[in-house]
Amino acid sequence: MKSPETLHLETFVSKLKDSPNFQPDSSEIKKVCDLVTSSQDWMTPELQADVLRSISYFVLDNKIEQNTRDLCSDTISNLITRDTLQNFITSLTPMLMQIKSKYVSAAGRFKSLPSMTLKPTIGFTANEDKIREDWLASGGIRGISLFFVTLKHMEHRDISSNLWWITPGILNIMDDTTDLLRIRLKGAVLLDCFLGTTYDSTDTAQFDFSTTGLFDVYYGCLRSMWYLLPPSTNSKITEQVWKIVFPAMLSLFKAQFASEDLLYSNQINKFLSEILLQGTLPRVAPDHVELTIDLLRYIQVVLQILGLRSAVHMQRLIYTVGEFIIRNPFITLFVPLIHETVTTLSEMVKVCPEVRVAAHKYDLLGGVFILYLKCRSEGKLDTQTLHFLRDYTRLLQAAGCKLSPEDLEMIKERQLQDLIDC
Structure with a gap:
């Protein structure tokens, strides 16, 4: 016979699986975190992975109190294993928006574009919109938080083999035009987290972000978000955007030019001069x-x-x-x-x-x-x-x-x- 603790955890996992709209309160999430921590000695690895994956959905959920989100993150950090991480990846990849980018190869690297001859595709935009609608209706936003947790705990040696889903996954979220704060901006959070994983001088299996060719693609996404300025954008929203985009920009520069000090400085110089001093300060300072x-x-x-x-x-x-x-x-x-x-x-x-x-x-x-x-x-x-x-x-x-x-x-x-x- 299953213990009450096991039944409680299984019910929690089942509710999240069955309903994309199920939203437990902070007290329930805290209880689950406490149970999975105290029950790790007798809990099956499968159930533990399911529970950790379930609480990962709330790490970036702004509807949940920050201390509860931190508890979820800490609980996962304390209990996660390589097998658990693989469970996360297996569950995550089907949750991502399945939209192919013209900029990204099957390996998740930059793809050289063909000639700029106009080749209109009838219904292409409508098809993308349908994919995004279906993704949202099926609880895809939860996957953003699971995405973040997965990137946070991914080892440096595993980046290359997972780039095929990481790159389109991040770009499809950053390209969203339906919800700036809940979706598009979370793409910048994911990018910042990913870039923090890409550079590790102590790892013998070096992954060099600069070889992906994706710098300009990501930079364009971040720059367009940075320029969401008043009056077209509420100043409070701009404040939230900058808080996330600014560190992501710096992480991108570091990842791209980690071994090229002069190029790194040149890019920072360009950012300060063209974006901060010329493009932004004159537009926000007066009002x-x-x-x-x-x-x-x-x-x-x-x-x-x-x-x-x-x-x-x-x-x-x-x-x-x-x-x-x-x-x-x-x-x-x-x-x-x-x-x-x-x-x-x-x-x-x-x-x-x-x-x-x-x-x-x-x-x-x-x-x-x-x-x-x-x-x-x-x-x-x-x-x-x-x-x-x-x-x-x-x-x-x-x-x-x-x-x-x-x-x-x-x-x-x-x-x-x-x-x-x-």
């Missing part, structure tokens, strides 16, 4: 304060990655921040934005060569003087803001921005002594 703050933080991360190589962006960064943030007549209404702006300029000063910083000293000081005068004249110069501004000017002076007697006299005339050690 979307929270997004601008997030963007400045991303810029700081990129500056830290580039280090001394950030110097080539100094002039553009000074201009863009000055033009679209500091000159904003309403900036004093958003003190956190002032702080983040100064923090970003400070990060640039820290990572760039002192000789380049000194060459731009008047531009760098001018920005902080404008912020100081605006805050002072409008009654927004609180103690914290003054500390931000003063720490920044001290940083400049320490970086070699020496002021002439004429400069110091002008500072006194403008009553800027609070900022500069004269």
Whole structure:
């Protein structure tokens, strides 16, 4: 006779299998996690694999409390074996959208495209739509979470042999146009997880992502998601998109150029210049304060990655921040934005060569003087803001921005002594 614990777990697995709409609450999922952990000594491997696969469906489920999702993830990590992982793969592959990509070969690598002669396929789009509808109706979204767990626990040596389903699986999710947050954006989560598995210098069976030829395909998908900006996209949604796409971008650059430091830096340079500074900041800074703050933080991360190589962006960064943030007549209404702006300029000063910083000293000081005068004249110069501004000017002076007697006299005339050690 089966124990009550076994019956409970079997019932849980059966409900999920029978109904794509079955949604247990957090308390039920926690109970299952506790049972599978405490019963591992007597549970059959088959039942354990079924239970672990079942709770994996909730690791990325935003309807479930985060602590419960973390418990599911930890439980799987503690109990998973190679046999369990193979069980996951066997169950997952039929759950994926079975749409063939013109960019991907049967082996999951980039496929050279034929000539661009127009060859219309009647009903092709309608057929894809039908596949996506059927996938969604059969509970395919659950498969995204199982996909994530499978990638997370896949060993480096197993990537090549599974690339045939990994690549189209990720791309079909990233190509979805029906649900940005629940489906398409989860594709970026999967990609980031996958890329984190692709590089392992300690593994003798090296898998080189750059040989797949998929960089441009994935980069195009991520870039198009990054540019889901207001007003066409709600700013809160853009914030969620960036939070996932930004680290995925960095993972993609690292995976593609892991052994080519100069090419890696060039790609990061291009990302900072073309996408962050030219393509994004001017479009969000005037009207979307929270997004601008997030963007400045991303810029700081990129500056830290580039280090001394950030110097080539100094002039553009000074201009863009000055033009679209500091000159904003309403900036004093958003003190956190002032702080983040100064923090970003400070990060640039820290990572760039002192000789380049000194060459731009008047531009760098001018920005902080404008912020100081605006805050002072409008009654927004609180103690914290003054500390931000003063720490920044001290940083400049320490970086070699020496002021002439004429400069110091002008500072006194403008009553800027609070900022500069004269």
